[in-house]
Amino acid sequence: MKLEFLDSIPIDAPGDPILKIHSLAWADDGRVYLSDEFNHRVLIVDGNAVTVVGARGGEPGQFWYPRGLCLAGKGADRKLIVCDAWNHRIQRFAPSGEFIDSFGSIGDGDDRFHEPVAVIGDDD
Amino acid sequence: MWILDRCNNRICHYLPDGAAAGHFGQRMTLDEEERRNDPVDELRAIPCDSSVERGFNYPLAFVREPGGEFLVADTGNRRIVRISLDGTFSNIVPLDAGEPPLFHPVALALLPDGGLLVESVDRRLLLLHGSNFCFATPIELVDRNLTTAFLVGPGTQAGAIAGYQGDNILNICHLPEPEGGTKPPLLPEPIESINLADIEKSSRCLGTDYVHGLTSEKVQDFLRRSIQVSQKSLQRLADIETQYCAEVIAHFAAVTTAERNGEPPDGLTGSIHSSKVAEARIKVIMRGAERRGARRMFVKALSMPVRLLTLLPPALRESTLKGAVADYRNLLAGEFEARKNDYEQTIGLLKEKLADIATLDTGIVLHGLLGVIFLHDYMRVAVECLQWLDGDETPEALPPLPVCLAPYRTYASEHEMLPRNALELFARLSYEWGAYDAADAILKTLANSPDPVIAKRARWLGLDTTLALNRIDKAVDVVRNELAADPGFIEHASRAAYHSLSVGRFSCGIMIADLIDNAAVDHEKTSADTAMIRAMAMAHRCSYLSAQALLKKFASFLPPAFIRQIESVVALAGPLDESLERLSRMVADWPDEPGPRLQMAIAQALAGDFDAAVATLDEETRRWPSVSCSYVRVMIERLRGAFSDAIVEGAGSPDLFPGVPSAAVECVVAAMAVNDEPRIVALLTELNALLESHPGWYGILYFTEDQQGLVSDGLQKIAASSDRYRVEKESFGPRGVRYKIGPPDFDPEERLGQ
Numbered sequence A: 001m002k003l004e005f006l007d008s009i010p011i012d013a014p015g016d017p018i019l020k021i022h023s024l025a026w027a028d029d030g031r032v033y034l035s036d037e038f039n040h041r042v043l044i045v046d047g048n049a050v051t052v053v054g055a056r057g058g059e060p061g062q063f064w065y066p067r068g069l070c071l072a073g074k075g076a077d078r079k080l081i082v083c084d085a086w087n088h089r090i091q092r093f094a095p096s097g098e099f100i101d102s103f104g105s106i107g108d109g110d111d112r113f114h115e116p117v118a119v120i121g122d123d124d
Numbered sequence B: 001m002w003i004l005d006r007c008n009n010r011i012c013h014y015l016p017d018g019a020a021a022g023h024f025g026q027r028m029t030l031d032e033e034e035r036r037n038d039p040v041d042e043l044r045a046i047p048c049d050s051s052v053e054r055g056f057n058y059p060l061a062f063v064r065e066p067g068g069e070f071l072v073a074d075t076g077n078r079r080i081v082r083i084s085l086d087g088t089f090s091n092i093v094p095l096d097a098g099e100p101p102l103f104h105p106v107a108l109a110l111l112p113d114g115g116l117l118v119e120s121v122d123r124r125l126l127l128l129h130g131s132n133f134c135f136a137t138p139i140e141l142v143d144r145n146l147t148t149a150f151l152v153g154p155g156t157q158a159g160a161i162a163g164y165q166g167d168n169i170l171n172i173c174h175l176p177e178p179e180g181g182t183k184p185p186l187l188p189e190p191i192e193s194i195n196l197a198d199i200e201k202s203s204r205c206l207g208t209d210y211v212h213g214l215t216s217e218k219v220q221d222f223l224r225r226s227i228q229v230s231q232k233s234l235q236r237l238a239d240i241e242t243q244y245c246a247e248v249i250a251h252f253a254a255v256t257t258a259e260r261n262g263e264p265p266d267g268l269t270g271s272i273h274s275s276k277v278a279e280a281r282i283k284v285i286m287r288g289a290e291r292r293g294a295r296r297m298f299v300k301a302l303s304m305p306v307r308l309l310t311l312l313p314p315a316l317r318e319s320t321l322k323g324a325v326a327d328y329r330n331l332l333a334g335e336f337e338a339r340k341n342d343y344e345q346t347i348g349l350l351k352e353k354l355a356d357i358a359t360l361d362t363g364i365v366l367h368g369l370l371g372v373i374f375l376h377d378y379m380r381v382a383v384e385c386l387q388w389l390d391g392d393e394t395p396e397a398l399p400p401l402p403v404c405l406a407p408y409r410t411y412a413s414e415h416e417m418l419p420r421n422a423l424e425l426f427a428r429l430s431y432e433w434g435a436y437d438a439a440d441a442i443l444k445t446l447a448n449s450p451d452p453v454i455a456k457r458a459r460w461l462g463l464d465t466t467l468a469l470n471r472i473d474k475a476v477d478v479v480r481n482e483l484a485a486d487p488g489f490i491e492h493a494s495r496a497a498y499h500s501l502s503v504g505r506f507s508c509g510i511m512i513a514d515l516i517d518n519a520a521v522d523h524e525k526t527s528a529d530t531a532m533i534r535a536m537a538m539a540h541r542c543s544y545l546s547a548q549a550l551l552k553k554f555a556s557f558l559p560p561a562f563i564r565q566i567e568s569v570v571a572l573a574g575p576l577d578e579s580l581e582r583l584s585r586m587v588a589d590w591p592d593e594p595g596p597r598l599q600m601a602i603a604q605a606l607a608g609d610f611d612a613a614v615a616t617l618d619e620e621t622r623r624w625p626s627v628s629c630s631y632v633r634v635m636i637e638r639l640r641g642a643f644s645d646a647i648v649e650g651a652g653s654p655d656l657f658p659g660v661p662s663a664a665v666e667c668v669v670a671a672m673a674v675n676d677e678p679r680i681v682a683l684l685t686e687l688n689a690l691l692e693s694h695p696g697w698y699g700i701l702y703f704t705e706d707q708q709g710l711v712s713d714g715l716q717k718i719a720a721s722s723d724r725y726r727v728e729k730e731s732f733g734p735r736g737v738r739y740k741i742g743p744p745d746f747d748p749e750e751r752l753g754q
Helices: B032-037 B039-044 B196-204 B208-212 B216-234 B240-260 B268-292 B295-309 B314-359 B362-374 B379-388 B403-415 B419-432 B436-447 B452-468 B472-485 B487-502 B506-519 B523-541 B544-554 B560-570 B576-589 B596-606 B610-623 B630-640 B643-651 B662-673 B677-693 B705-721 B748-753
Strands: A004-010 A021-026 A032-036 A041-046 A049-053 A066-072 A079-084 A089-093 A099-103 A116-120 B002-005 B010-014 B020-024 B061-064 B070-074 B079-083 B089-093 B105-110 B116-120 B125-129 B135-139 B147-149 B160-164 B169-174 B699-704 B726-732 B736-742
Touching: A021 B160, A032 A066, A041 A066, A079 A116, A089 A116, A116 B061, B002 B061, B061 B105, B070 B105, B079 B105, B436 B452, B452 B472, B452 B487, B472 B487, B472 B506, B487 B506, B487 B523, B506 B523, B523 B544, B523 B560, B544 B560, B560 B576, B560 B596, B576 B596, B596 B610, B596 B630, B610 B630
Parallel strands: A021 A066, A066 A116
Antiparallel strands: A004 B169, A021 A032, A032 A041, A041 A049, A066 A079, A079 A089, A089 A099, A116 B002, B002 B010, B010 B020, B061 B070, B070 B079, B079 B089, B105 B116, B116 B125, B125 B135, B147 B160, B160 B169, B699 B736, B726 B736
């Protein structure tokens, strides 16, 4: 069985080309969120506009291999949740890309992660 | 929100305010080899019920079904599990199921129609569909360069799948309706109302009513299917549940047969009959376990009679099966325990002895140690060897010092081995001889040494055993810790990265490259290496195009010649016809560059065009006499199947061991690759001819016990046909046999001792 090609979306991302997309989330409003794992950033594609979120690093809002991501919460509480795998933390952003908060550090207790790779929202 | 916490092997639940709300899952491996070598997992391998399956081995993806159940890609265990809300784990796709087997699932997507799309680490896509995902349909990508990032879009894009092929263009694809039932099922298709879960449930509550509802055809059919499935997976010892169900069915079948023959259904005859059937089947399983030396299977099998026991009518449980069960249990548990104790005892004794024997002749120490290594599976004998070290007599049972050991002996005598060095040497030898588990056990002891130097060396060598055991995730952890402590570990780390790539763990390779870059002091020296690792990983994990994009980045800080070299290496990735095309272009574009022709030759050989491959290689040698092509030549000849050519080519390369022509080593490698009679005989004939034409050479051949029968005839023929050759047979390891063939007066030890 073959995958049938439907459409293609050009992503006019600045800087280095995307090497592999680890995860994608598709918002109801048509925006596409993707983790550009090897460039350590998350891209928000809204039509022709591309917003770059983050860069390599350990500061709030920065990433070191962002992996799984999802959108969770309803209405004004809607957030973009990203697994920041090698910083061993979860970061949360507004749907527009502003950093909200992050939690977790390396370890195996509560509030500890060791390479979080995927996330599912409660309302999914 | 639910978070898949990969290296903690758990799923964590967090509330919207970020508060932790519990987690479940633990580390659990279904890998026989890994279990045997990990004491923690060894404990978990002793099953009480199917809860043994309740854990993960570095999972990479999960999705949630509309009912709330999780489907998890349990990557390291090569399976997909469903976790119900009550915490029950069940296999959707068990270990190694499918044809070809599903290999390390890395990504999942749940489609709106209920299908489950799975991507495996080797970039194959599989659609699981039908009741309980019993059908599997491979999915072809529109473009082979497309790498998938799974997504099921909302609204109008429902069912759409995104693919990425580089160049910053995201493709949206669509999957047509699967053609139900035309493909062979992964799992036996449930027969009407019967499925695995039902049978297990009913067997647990002594479902005699249930079995009466079955026709024997249904039972037969299910049995047949169960066995079909279990035959394959039994070898990996993973799908015991299916086998267990087959056992239950066999029992039911026996009862049903007895009933049809007019015998009382719950009466004495029926049950005795069924207990005999069960016993016979248990014996078969035990024999299988024994033959494979599968410890986990022993343990698993032990629990089986107990399960069957509960199926019998209460009055008969005690008297009929218990005796037999107890016998098997004692026999096997005894054997299992005995070995385990021997092992611990040996290690303990070894440590004690080594402290005492530091003053003895090092060669003797080695000899004793070697005994342990040879017999690492027969610890009782090994203990005797060690005890012998106290006395003056040479035990006859001790195997002669093998050829390859001589360099170590020289090393040992030159360096005045201390006890702790001897222990380290023991580990090294075990490693060299492929007894990785033994090496691992000793290194663990050494790593706790109060001497920081010893401990560090043990940890560093531990990386090699970890890699040899293919425990890549653990290796990444070792690299992380060691690099943080000492940048001198970089060389080891880069070896670990290449090993990860060679076994298909591309992400791990990239992670290690990252760690190297972070730890490196001299970036100029390491960046070329990490660039190569990254590019190779990218080429295989994503696509050749992605690798090229990456190389553009590297071009700013790496010399163009090196970029071209990397490019020629990664050009081999992907479909062979495309590789050939790429490489021939490179050869034409850069006629004076060393490298592309080597890769071209490999590609040609892989494509079966051996003469062209040799010609390409000849051209490379003509242009670059200093570049060694011998490994490619050996590879080509081996692919072609002409072992003597491989051996002669191998002889040209530097000797691996002083005094032993590499030809002999190559010959060993070639011999091990062969497993069918005509080729073994052909190999022996070639070897014979080779020995005739190269006076003074000798060959060593390693075979498994199974091959022994057919080789010994051939070897005896060779020995009989010429009095110029001597054939010696020795046992090698617990299950191997080794033949040396050479001139009557050859004495490998003497040669090497010089």
